[in-house]
Amino acid sequence: MTADLRSIYTAATTEEAELCLGEFKARWDTEYLLxxxxxRRKWSRLAVLRLPSGNPQGHLHNQRH
Structure with missing residues (x-):
């Protein structure tokens, strides 16, 4: 179940995440309906946060000085 949830929040696009959510619901709603x-209830807030993947060189995290 957790791997199926992970596919939702690691999806590259909102559309892909919605597809993964549909697949999750089809597979797990009988056991984990809630x-x-x-x-679904919180989708508009969940789908907004999409952070870029990777670690670009210009990010503060990579600066030493």
Whole structure:
């Protein structure tokens, strides 16, 4: 179940994440109905946060001075 959830929040696009959520609900709603319902209810807030992957050189994290 956690691997299926991970596919939602690591999706590259919102559309891909929605597809993964649909797959999660189809597979797990019989056992974990509230999880899928919660994701759907809060989707607009969850789908907004998309951080870029990787660690570009210009980021403060990589600066030494």
């Amino acid at each position: 999880i899928g319902q919660s994701w």
